[in-house]
Amino acid sequence: MHLESKDLLGLEGMSENELTYILDSAKSMKEYLNQGVKKMPQLQGKSIITLFYENSTRTKMSFDLAGKYLGASMSGISASSSSIQKGETLLDTGKTLEAMGVDIVIMRHPMSGAPNLLARNISAGVINAGDGMHEHPTQGLLDMYTMQEKLGRIKGLKVAIIGDIMHSRVARSNLFGLMTMGAEVRLCAPMTLMPVEIEKTGAIVTTDIREAVKDADVVMGLRLQLERQKSGLLPSIREYNNLFGVSKEIMKLAKKDALIMHPGPVNRGVEMNTDIIDHSRSVINEQVTNGVAIRMALLYLMTRRKSDDIN
Amino acid sequence: MILIKSGKVVGLEGTKTTDILIKKGKIERIADNIKADGAKVIEAEGLTVIPGMIDMHCHLREPGQEYKEDILSGSKAAVKGGFTSIVCMPNTTPVIDNSSLVSFIKRKADEVNLVKIYPTGAITMGLEGKSLSEMGEMKEAGAIAFSDDGKPVSDGKIMRNALNYAKTIDTLLTLHCEDLEIKADGVMNEGYYSTILGLRGISRAAEETMISRDIALAESLDTKIHIAHVSTKGAFEIIRQAKKRGVQVTCETMPHYFSADDSWVKGYDANTKVAPPLRTSDDVKATIEAIKDGTVDAIATDHAPHHEDEKNVEYDIAAFGISGFESALSLMVTNLLSNGVSLEKIAELTSINPAKILGIECDGISVGSVADITIFDEDEEYVFRKEDMVSKGKNSPFIGKTLKGKVKYTIVDGEIKYEV
Numbered sequence: 001m002h003l004e005s006k007d008l009l010g011l012e013g014m015s016e017n018e019l020t021y022i023l024d025s026a027k028s029m030k031e032y033l034n035q036g037v038k039k040m041p042q043l044q045g046k047s048i049i050t051l052f053y054e055n056s057t058r059t060k061m062s063f064d065l066a067g068k069y070l071g072a073s074m075s076g077i078s079a080s081s082s083s084i085q086k087g088e089t090l091l092d093t094g095k096t097l098e099a100m101g102v103d104i105v106i107m108r109h110p111m112s113g114a115p116n117l118l119a120r121n122i123s124a125g126v127i128n129a130g131d132g133m134h135e136h137p138t139q140g141l142l143d144m145y146t147m148q149e150k151l152g153r154i155k156g157l158k159v160a161i162i163g164d165i166m167h168s169r170v171a172r173s174n175l176f177g178l179m180t181m182g183a184e185v186r187l188c189a190p191m192t193l194m195p196v197e198i199e200k201t202g203a204i205v206t207t208d209i210r211e212a213v214k215d216a217d218v219v220m221g222l223r224l225q226l227e228r229q230k231s232g233l234l235p236s237i238r239e240y241n242n243l244f245g246v247s248k249e250i251m252k253l254a255k256k257d258a259l260i261m262h263p264g265p266v267n268r269g270v271e272m273n274t275d276i277i278d279h280s281r282s283v284i285n286e287q288v289t290n291g292v293a294i295r296m297a298l299l300y301l302m303t304r305r306k307s308d309d310i311n
Numbered sequence: 312m313i314l315i316k317s318g319k320v321v322g323l324e325g326t327k328t329t330d331i332l333i334k335k336g337k338i339e340r341i342a343d344n345i346k347a348d349g350a351k352v353i354e355a356e357g358l359t360v361i362p363g364m365i366d367m368h369c370h371l372r373e374p375g376q377e378y379k380e381d382i383l384s385g386s387k388a389a390v391k392g393g394f395t396s397i398v399c400m401p402n403t404t405p406v407i408d409n410s411s412l413v414s415f416i417k418r419k420a421d422e423v424n425l426v427k428i429y430p431t432g433a434i435t436m437g438l439e440g441k442s443l444s445e446m447g448e449m450k451e452a453g454a455i456a457f458s459d460d461g462k463p464v465s466d467g468k469i470m471r472n473a474l475n476y477a478k479t480i481d482t483l484l485t486l487h488c489e490d491l492e493i494k495a496d497g498v499m500n501e502g503y504y505s506t507i508l509g510l511r512g513i514s515r516a517a518e519e520t521m522i523s524r525d526i527a528l529a530e531s532l533d534t535k536i537h538i539a540h541v542s543t544k545g546a547f548e549i550i551r552q553a554k555k556r557g558v559q560v561t562c563e564t565m566p567h568y569f570s571a572d573d574s575w576v577k578g579y580d581a582n583t584k585v586a587p588p589l590r591t592s593d594d595v596k597a598t599i600e601a602i603k604d605g606t607v608d609a610i611a612t613d614h615a616p617h618h619e620d621e622k623n624v625e626y627d628i629a630a631f632g633i634s635g636f637e638s639a640l641s642l643m644v645t646n647l648l649s650n651g652v653s654l655e656k657i658a659e660l661t662s663i664n665p666a667k668i669l670g671i672e673c674d675g676i677s678v679g680s681v682a683d684i685t686i687f688d689e690d691e692e693y694v695f696r697k698e699d700m701v702s703k704g705k706n707s708p709f710i711g712k713t714l715k716g717k718v719k720y721t722i723v724d725g726e727i728k729y730e731v
Contacts, residue, residue: 012507090625111625112509113579121623132627134509172509195506 363395363683375404616704644716
């Protein structure tokens with residue numbers, strides 16, 4: 001099997017087969033990692049660039065390590081230290097990278113759809129590492145991987161995603177991926193942070209956190225940018241935590257072995273309380289480990305596809 | 312002399328196949344089997360002949376933004392699209408907010424001499440929405456109407472004064488209705504697709520609240536207004552109700568509002584970015600309904616050419632607007648004729664009504680009237696291609712689409728200004 005597209009721009013529209021294929025491939029990568037194997041030859045001779053227009057610690061590091069473990073040559077550009085600062089357009093930057101012979105561009109950008117624009121203008125593969133409020137497909141994949149690993153399945157799981165759905169690319173990628181894989185997705189937020197008509201995706205939409213969490217297999221919190229309160233979407237952070245914060249009390253409504261997840265970084269005491277973050281059912285740190293495995297699998301599959309095409 | 316032979320002529324009293332003789336810029340005769348020695352003959356058998364189309368809303372970008380379009384390139388695109396008269400908006404650089412700039416546009420239009428160009432003056436100085444421009448002097452210099460198009464007049468008191476003043480000098484205000492606070496930093500219609508694409512939505516309420524305000528102002532002052540680029544089901548309903556009450560309100564819509572919906576934004580092609588935004592498929596249906604029941608008075612293009620560098624960028628920062636002259640009539644044929652809108656209705660919306668609203672002389676295709684005529688092939692299907700566009704702005708979401716209905720001749724004041 002091969003990936004359909006030269007790019008990974010989002011989980012929306014990907015088939016169940018393709019998602020399963022990536023998740024399965026990540027499993028073998030994780031086994032290597034568990035065995036302490038951190039030098040492999042699969043991507044030798046491949047050139048990969050991380051192009052980050054937004055700050056990021058974990059996603060960028062995770063891609064960097066994934067590429068290095070597989071033997072690729074990794075370079076990085078960030079918006080603050082490049083000609084982007086001199087006003088170079090995204091397409092010009094992309095064309096420059098292409099001229100240097102890069103195989104894959106891993107890109108983060110504050111505007112939705114920016115990776116789509118780049119992808120249709122260069123021949124290198126483009127991986128979306130988060131674009132605006134659109135998608136963060138590798139986060140969605142690693143979250144699904146974590147659920148599958150911990151709970152043994154994705155189909156039929158009840159997954160509650162709670163927080164700023166409106167501005168969250170993590171929520172969208174999880175939603176699209178999980179729906180395709182047959183999970184039940186419940187979205188919970190105040191209406192000011194809930195995008196319109198999202199129920200048309202098949203998700204269950206509620207403003208009541210109790211209803212969202214009841215009998216859930218997974219409870220996922222989302223980071224709340226504190227400026228949302230300043231822009232008038234919320235009366236106060238205190239009220240937000242009271243109504244939408246995931247607490248020990250709230251978790252009692254979920255299934256006994258329910259997972260607690262968060263894409264990080266967490267605002268302690270805002271969307272999640274400390275007693276929950278460090279709870280034994282919290283898999284927040286394992287999400288990070290799985291992120292490396294998922295990204296290794298993707299880089300491998302994307303470069304393999306390319307060389308296969310040439311052969 | 313021009314003799315149009317055996318065309319399907321859309322006249323005031325219905326449509327029939329006949330000949331038209333044009334002499335000295337006027338329609339001399341309409342009859343079967345006209346013989347005229349020395350006349351240039353247009354063999355129009357199988358072609359449709361309508362009164363010259365009047366586009367009451369376009370942007371020519373001159374002065375100041377000639378890299379997007381200028382009066383010459385815009386005129387070429389207009390006649391290629393079948394337009395014999397166009398009304399250009401004042402949001403140029405500098406803004407057309409004084410009589411010398413109005414005269415400048417008129418002079419340039421005369422030099423180019425392709426399509427009749429009627430300038431619109433700004434309602435407020437610099438389109439800033441703060442102080443009224445000298446509408447009286449501009450009217451005298453040839454401004455046909457006034458608009459701050461591109462922006463609303465946000466301050467209700469200024470808008471009220473502007474309407475009252477326009478009444479004083481008996482002129483028309485064309486209003487761009489959009490509440491900027493509600494619109495915020497939205498880039499596409501708020502709905503399922505904005506949610507899926509993670510793009511900031513523009514609520515229909517941004518358009519509808521401002522239309523409601525302006526109708527209330529016009530009603531209370533007992534004066535006329537024209538609402539530009541109406542795009543939502545709710546907005547049409549507000550206007551429909553106002554008309555029933557006898558408010559002097561007219562409105563226009565654009566071909567893209569009955570030809571495309573917000574699902575077209577998928578893929579983030581910024582050629583779909585326009586203000587007001589492409590709405591839902593429901594709104595597309597409502598637009599066609601409003602065209603049929605007379606709520607819509609005119610179809611205009613809002614031709615808004617932009618440079619490729621302003622469109623081939625991230626959706627959020629791309630410019631708003633569609634280059635509309637060259638696809639307009641084809642979209643009407645493709646999406647209105649097939650949906651039960653008659654040729655007579657299309658002539659009314661593109662010529663008779665705009666002329667009436669603007670006070671331009673136009674008696675349709677009748678003996679003695681000015682020979683402004685558009686001739687097109689209703690049945691010809693073709694692929695609308697970027698390479699064929701003559702406007703400098705190639706920003707059209709219809710590029711690559713198969714359209715039906717192609718302009719063959721555009722005749723202005725009895726002269727052929729465009730032929731295929």
